[in-house]
Amino acid sequence: MFELFISNPLVLMMIEVLVICIKVVVVTLVVFSLPLPLTYIERKVAGHIQVRLGPYRVGPHGILQPLADMIKLIFKEDIIPYKADPWLFKIAPIIAMVPAFAVFATIPFGEKVTIPFIDKEVTLYISDMDTGILYVLAIAGLSVYGIILGGWASNSKYALLGGLRSSAQMISYELALSFACIGVVMVVNSLSLVDIVRAQSGWHWNILYQPLGFVIFAIAGLAEINRIPFDLPEDEGTLGAGYHAEYSSMRFAFFMLTEYVAMVSMSVLMVILFFGGWDGPGFLPGIVWFLIKVAFIIYVIIWTRFTYPRYRYDQLMTIGWKILLPLSLLNILITGLVVI
Amino acid sequence: MNQIFRMKRSESAIQRIREVFPEAVHNISTLNGDVSITVGKDKLLGVVKLLKKESDISFDYLSDLTAVDYLRKEPRFEVVYHLTSTKDGAIIRVKVPLTLSEPVLPSITALYPSSDWYEREVYDMFGIVFNDHPDLRRILMPEGWRGHPLRKDYPPDGEEVAFTYNKDSMEEQPLPFILEGKRDGYLEFTPDGFTLSNLERLGLSGARGRIILNMGPQHPSTHGLLRLVIELDGERISKIIPEIGYLHTGIEKSGEYLTYPQALTLTDRADYLANLFNNLAYCMAVERLLGLEIPLRAQYIRVLLCELNRLASHLLAIGVMAHELGATSVLLYCFREREIIMDIFEMLSGVRMMTSYITIGGLRDELPEGLLDKIKEVPKIFPEKIDEYEKMLTKNPIWLKRTKGIGYISGKQALSLGASGPLLRGSGINRDLRKASPYSSYDHFDFEVPLGENGDVFDRYMIRIEEMRQSLRIIRQVIDKLPDGPVKADNRKVVLPPREELGKSMESLIHHFLIASGGFPVPGGETYATVESPRGELGYYIVSDGSEKPYRFRIRGPSFANLMSIPAMARECYIADVIAIIGSIDPVLGDVDR
């Protein structure tokens, strides 16, 4: 009877949907809380790079600092400037935040695991889309709407400048980013992220086949997630805080959340595209390798932030359009020649 | 000696003026090594032009422009110009008497563009009007302020502020000097005159596509409370107007109500990052009026402390500039080294910043035991660290992109705009007062004056780096050559007696009591003493009427003049470059607004 029930296609479908729902909830919750450890790590790393301790007061070695920050932010007044467009101002952080999470719908964290007791095989990704990488690029690009709207709706000049910078920067670097991904797709012959990882198994990592593509991707990726040396939308020195200058409380937190999630998804994407995803020596499970690689890339991004000054705006655009774009086109041609 | 030669030069200038304008010069005095002439106001332009343009005289730099209010004399005001020659450091003081009934003078902005802000300041503080001035507004006090604070009949007390407890009494009796237009406890006026209605007069157009942006006073990168009103065309700047006065604390006014030793503590607060230079310049001025000779050991230690202070100040300048351009870590590294110097100052005086250690007549005390060993560490630690900053910045391609070719100003322009210090030397003009008119035995030490070639932000940054190396060189030499001897002049009327004498000598006790409680009278006269602070020419113009308190306590801050170069440097640049430019000027607003 139970066998019959379990083999009913409708029930199968239900189970499938249920599994997806669970995965969605788990992934979203994990990603939602990721900025907590990340801010702590960033500040701690910064502290040690800068010959100081970083957060130290809340909890042992300041480990509870992010929690304290979060509680503080929740208890802060939500200020909406009187000159602002209230509705756009209110929803802009959410518009920015949702795409950053949606990216994770197709990110593969590992191959498959078998859950004990119920003996069901579960894939370590929410869904394997045929259009995987295209989907990721398209969705990730949507975040910029939130940033522009946030900057514009504030009706503050600094925020507006930040929003404008961000829009021009994002679209400029998105091209180079996509072209760098095309190089990878040409090698692998698939858009699905799972296939891309599988094709790299056994140390056939794409960074070996696409060195130029990797460099372009790394630079454009840094620019996409607004990190130093490309953090012009929130250029502290010039614009004070940039597009989120007028935001406070949780809406401000949402913008910060978006940034950290974007940083994670960019690192994840880089690992998947160029560092063989969960591929690694067999003594550790794939997902551990995956996390190690991601953590390392995040560390490098933080490290860069505390090493370099930032570019000026026109220099940034010049790099995007006059160096990275032609280079990425060249990369496609070279890859094409090698592939056929 | 050099001093005499410079006086001769100034005297030959006066001879020349006598030839050309036989009746212009009323009075010449050469008191305390300063040459000063008094001319009538109708002859001012002619005399100043002569002093500037004649090739063998050529006083091409306006050091200072201020005024003095002799309340009960007639004519009541005296506007004072200090002109310097950048060739040999000769200095001449031109004074113009003015009456209260007609406080009007021709502006010299056509000859010395740097007189712009100075004339505004004199207008603001004394109510003296300069004809043909391009933009005669108040500069330190807010627009709408009543009265001119540095006039002697203006009370030194602050205005009463309305709180809940005194609200009613405030309404009953409007105070004479508070701002016009207070409403509901809020100030409803525009303190600066930057209202939409008079934008055009200031050369700002509110045209479509252009944003008029306030950068500062509350901005992370304006080094305190500097305000720049910027007209933006996209990301590019089409007009920039610096506005100051947000940190005006009235040090010059307060100084007139304190005794000479008390006023010393005010000088620390003017340029708080180069406090010892302020101490030194003030003490030099007062000592010159008193005719005090300072023992050699004290002079050497003054040099030592000043160079340490210069190191600390430059470290902060470089660190903050790097921070504003995004290289956060350099700031922290600079602070790490600055901390060593701050520790030395703390060990020296118990205070980290406002040490007031250089006093009239020498130093406050002999160096504490063990301090010299600590200072000896500095030249050992620092070279390596300076190389480290260079590794992080000088060789960093992004840093080069952000600084090279940015904020260009030619040497000639910088000079005419009154710039001094690294800003002037970055444009290739060799003017360092330590060399040009050596004070406090600077001529006993070997050092070079680093010069820039391109006059851009990068050159100014490099000059600071190089000056730190030269400072270390001076510090090494001072330590090697440091002679034994007293650190205070032996004039007991002026200098506090040593502690151990107080128990034995009645006379010492009386002197101590008199100096500490009432100060000491300083012979009447006036003098202008300058030092080369980390930011440029820092001058103190002290007028004494023979009493225990300075009659006029004028600070010529280098940052004040340096800020006038911003519009010239920021022409047609990007908004982000303004940050680099401000960083390269390294203004201290305490020094600007005083």
Added chain:
Amino acid sequence: MLITYLPVLLIVGFVIFMATMVLFVNSLVSPKKPFREKLSPWECGMEPIGNADAGHFKVHFFVIAILFIVFDVETLFLFPWAVVLRDMGLVAFVEMFIFISILAIGLVYAWKKGALEWV
């Protein structure tokens, strides 16, 4: 299969739900004491001169946006091409080479015209 895209909807819904919940909690516990100065836009402590949203966009932004659209559409063509390139071989490569060349000429033209110079 449409089910592969179901999670997108779920994530979007869930995130919006979470965000609303957090904002709701925030609105319950946060103080509300607005006054004029607090609600004024930040402009370094000064009263802003003019509005920020009065159409202060430089035309240049639109030029960049147009260029972006041109190349972004190209990306759309390139992705499927990249997947099948190995199967289709030289023909596909030459075709795309011509296509990219035309766009590259456009880029060079824009470059020479100064559209990429930031003002």
